[in-house]
Amino acid sequence: MAVGLLQQMGYTHARHYHGGIADWQESGLPVETAAAAAAASVEAPPPVPTPGETIVEPARGRAAQRMAPGYGRRWGGAVLDVVESLSAAQIFLVWLGVVLSCGVIYWLAGFAGHPGLVDTGRPVAGNLRGLLSAIYFSFVTTTSVGYGDVLPLGPARVLSIFEAVTGLLIFGALVAKFVSRRQDELVRDIYNVTFETRLDRVQTNLHLVLSELQSIASLCDEGIRQPERVGARLESAVLVFGGELRAIHALLYNPQRAPEETVLEAILVALHSALRTLSDLVICIPPEFTGATTVSAALRNIRLLAEDICAECVPQVYAPGLSTWMDRVQQTARKIV
Amino acid sequence: MDSAFPEQAGGGAVPEVPEISRDEIKRRLNDPSLTLIDVLPREMFAAGHIPGALNLPLTELEQLAPRMLPRRDADIAAYCAKFT
Numbered sequence: 001m002a003v004g005l006l007q008q009m010g011y012t013h014a015r016h017y018h019g020g021i022a023d024w025q026e027s028g029l030p031v032e033t034a035a036a037a038a039a040a041s042v043e044a045p046p047p048v049p050t051p052g053e054t055i056v057e058p059a060r061g062r063a064a065q066r067m068a069p070g071y072g073r074r075w076g077g078a079v080l081d082v083v084e085s086l087s088a089a090q091i092f093l094v095w096l097g098v099v100l101s102c103g104v105i106y107w108l109a110g111f112a113g114h115p116g117l118v119d120t121g122r123p124v125a126g127n128l129r130g131l132l133s134a135i136y137f138s139f140v141t142t143t144s145v146g147y148g149d150v151l152p153l154g155p156a157r158v159l160s161i162f163e164a165v166t167g168l169l170i171f172g173a174l175v176a177k178f179v180s181r182r183q184d185e186l187v188r189d190i191y192n193v194t195f196e197t198r199l200d201r202v203q204t205n206l207h208l209v210l211s212e213l214q215s216i217a218s219l220c221d222e223g224i225r226q227p228e229r230v231g232a233r234l235e236s237a238v239l240v241f242g243g244e245l246r247a248i249h250a251l252l253y254n255p256q257r258a259p260e261e262t263v264l265e266a267i268l269v270a271l272h273s274a275l276r277t278l279s280d281l282v283i284c285i286p287p288e289f290t291g292a293t294t295v296s297a298a299l300r301n302i303r304l305l306a307e308d309i310c311a312e313c314v315p316q317v318y319a320p321g322l323s324t325w326m327d328r329v330q331q332t333a334r335k336i337v
Numbered sequence: 338m339d340s341a342f343p344e345q346a347g348g349g350a351v352p353e354v355p356e357i358s359r360d361e362i363k364r365r366l367n368d369p370s371l372t373l374i375d376v377l378p379r380e381m382f383a384a385g386h387i388p389g390a391l392n393l394p395l396t397e398l399e400q401l402a403p404r405m406l407p408r409r410d411a412d413i414a415a416y417c418a419k420f421t
Contacts, residue, residue, distance in 0.1 A: 034383030
């Protein structure tokens with residue numbers, strides 16, 4: 001399948017490894033996982049290249065990084081991941097925790113004899129009133145208000161700057177969280193709408209292809225009187241068919257969202273009857289029609305794509321009814337000559 | 338199964354899909370002249386692939402191939418989950 005596509009794209013030396021990753025693993029050969037590859041590309045120095053290897057080998061590594069999400073991201077990425085995983089309430093609690101603990105540290109610093117905070121000219125006392133002043137100062141600092149009635153001295157200045165910066169960053173993350181949630185909802189809505197529309201279009205087009213193929217087949221049974229028109233109709237039918245089949249293939253192999261079972265079943269049933277009609281048609285129609293380059297390329301494409309649809313080959317497990325239809329699709333595809 | 342297929346396509350009847358054996362891939366694993374392509378979806382690639390393989394998911398093959406494989410005459414070995 002992949003090799004067929006590559007050949008169509010002009011790759012002359014593409015070959016297929018039939019056993020695939022399953023065969024490779026079964027024979028005990030090493031595989032690389034994304035985590036291992038990421039670790040290797042981030043930490044380990046590249047192996048000393050032998051002459052001639054210099055250009056290609058790093059390119060492989062870079063390509064692998066580009067291909068897999070999460071590769072090559074260091075602590076900046078890790079911080080973003082943490083922020084991503086926390087809820088808005090959790091971020092708020094972290095912010096509150098930073099503010100309160102900084103307040104306590106200011107207060108303790110004054111308590112321990114260091115110059116700590118000065119409240120309107122007098123050092124902050126080591127009692128509850130002093131603790132409240134320290135926490136008040138902490139909030140005024142972290143929100144970057146800075147009234148100036150309570151002032152930090154000595155080491156407390158360093159901490160207050162650190163607190164101001166950290167507090168703003170965490171607060172920024174909190175705000176971003178709210179904004180991105182709204183955005184996520186919008187994107188999901190838009191995606192759902194386009195997804196439904198796309199599914200509708202696949203179904204409609206499949207039925208159009210089916211009825212067109214059937215009418216060409218009936219022409220074929222009666223004997224073709226206008227070969228040019230039949231050729232053009234066949235060409236456009238198989239081209240549309242190929243396009244829709246590609247969409248179905250992508251839906252099964254790269255599902256961002258699973259379609260409803262009934263919808264998927266309807267699509268598979270329509271696909272199966274279209275393939276069956278096509279395989280009958282190919283037998284009936286004179287070879288000069290199917291021999292045209294565009295038609296034969298499209299037919300090969302349809303066959304390759306449809307052969308990939310079977311319960312065992314698709315990455316997900318579907319309901320038994322759907323699996324049966326997928327297997328039928330594959331069997332019928334093999335009949336297309 | 339592997340020895341039953343010729344290692345190099347060519348000579349006599351050229352099969353429609355030329356094959357490459359596991360042994361040849363194994364032998365040329367560190368040979369930069371052979372480009373390995375994993376056409377499985379990204380998640381499956383991440384779960385385990387032949388060392389040094391590039392991930393060109395089948396659904397994106399047409400868009401990615403010209404960028405990732407600029408040389409049309411390059412020696413390419415493509416694989417997926419298993420023979421289908």
